[in-house]
Amino acid sequence: MDKLTGNKISTSDIILYNGKIYTVDKQKSWKEAIVVKNGNIVYTGSSEEALHYKEPATELFDLKGKMVLPGFVDAHMHPLMSADIYMNQIALFDNPDKKSMIKVINEFTNLHPNQExxxxxxxxxxxxxxxxxxxxxxxxxxxxxxxxxxxxxxxxxxxxxxxxxxxxxxxxxxxxxxxxxxxxxxxxxxxxxxxxxxxxxxxxKTLPIISKERYKQDIIYLEEYFGKTGITTVFDAKISLDEENYWMAYKECAEEGKLTWRYRGGWYLDPAKNLTDEIEKGKKLSEQINTTPYFQVNAFKFFLDEVAEEKTSYMLEPFEGESENRGFKNFEDKQILEAFIQLDKEGFQIHCHQIGDAAAQYGLDTLEKLEKINGKRDRRPSFAHCQWVTEKDKKRMAALGVTSILSAYWMATDDYYWDLYLPYLGKERVNNMYPVQSLFDLGVNMAVHSDFFVSEPDPMYAIYTGITRNIPKRIFDEKYALNPIYSRTVNEKDNYNKNEIGPLPPFKESATLEQMIYAFTMGGAKSMFLENEIGSLEVGKKADIVILSDNLFELNIEEIPDVQVEMVFFEGKHTY
Ligand SMILES: [Zn+2]
The missing domain is CATH 3.10.310.70 (Diaminopimelate Epimerase; Chain A, domain 1)
Incomplete structure (x- = not known):
């Protein structure tokens, strides 16, 4: 393929055969072969039958027994903002301590004498x-x-x-x-x-704006660099209404046929502004930019609260040792309800950042009121992160059709747990974060996010973490092993010693492998109303296909993070 020059990648018809294809259809069925024509799946079934579809130009792929999955969906990330940091800014993601950060900052400033x-x-x-x-x-x-x-x-x-x-x-x-x-x-x-x-x-607001051309380069870099993850659909969770270069870069790349990922996104609503005007502006812009199936903005993004590590998540009880501070509630009740009513009437989706239990509560209160006023319909709001949710509110999430977008990458007794969450929130609350299994049990639609740049997209890492609530050994070795204060434990423990990186309680919240795969594919597709096009490998759907080095169902759990994505097809085009 030739993404840099912008030539459209040719869609040849393909047959993948002799594989172990986990289709993620309703019956969770396994198939041997898939036939793709014009980017769509036209047959799934036996290898023998599939090979009958062969025509002179058809490309054949012998899967040699490898496992195949639908393309992964990352249901909340900041792709373009993150790519720009990796491409054009100081990237400190791999520097755990002050000393190594200072070194990188020093090198970068010396290497870029002309950056203003x-x-x-x-x-x-x-x-x-x-x-x-x-x-x-x-x-x-x-x-x-x-x-x-x-x-x-x-x-x-x-x-x-x-x-x-x-x-x-x-x-x-x-x-x-x-x-x-x-x-x-x-x-x-x-x-x-x-x-x-x-x-x-x-x-x-005083810094120079980033050009559209730079953002377009960032998109191409992003897809090339993260093509190996098997991700084919993402949700950009924060598109600023004021940054034309940002959304125009997506739109132009989509129209020029340069994208090998499908993007959906949400307009960011700033609570300090007049939301009626902002929603009207977003509506008009969406009409202008939703010109292809590859980039569309059909949602509005609300930060219900902020984060626990800055004591800005909105909590039902005050932070430890404080009598009143319960964090940030970003919207007034009346203000957010009016916004929900307005954008819901226009058919937009609601996408919320939610960390604290009080944030979940007022978000759900508002959705209940919305349902009373605008009526019941399949509106699929999303709550991303869901760090704390009360038992009562888990049930309300199910009743209101809210998708919970899992922060699978963040589940472990990691440095944030020891240094920030535990001192700020106390033991009981930190051992009751990130519900997963209880939400699955209630029938809540579940999706997964990396929140990139917060975490680097790596679906095998997230699948492992969703199952074990621990970080993979490889990540421990990269991030913690050099510092002797840290140790890693694999078995669930009721009492950890400080700086022991291990499975995050409550252990009953662990997901199964099947559930994690579902959340990464169909769950994500449903969160964006895309389940008729992607999310499973079935006849009539887009051929977004991932081929893995190993069969996840046949491995020891500890081996899952090392599984490689060997090939990726996006609408039948071989992109990795
Ligand atoms: Zn985010």
Missing amino acids: VIRGGGFNRAAFDEQGPRKEWLDSIEKDRPVFIVSGDGHSAWVNSAALHLANITKDTPEPEDGHIMRDPITGEPSGLLQEKGAMNLIL
């Missing part, structure tokens, strides 16, 4: 104390140019003095409404950490 502003992403928030990283550490590397580095979860930014100066943030700057400027406890000067968008935007 140094941007970056992915610093490990758990590597610093509650006050976070300091501006002085960046000042010693770069005094003149502004440095702005977003944390690994996207909810804070580490900046130098030049960046603070550019945005005129001083000791006297008042606290922004939906954010927090971290200050030195003695001098009161901003210390270098800006938490949440209200504070981060003070600087972001």
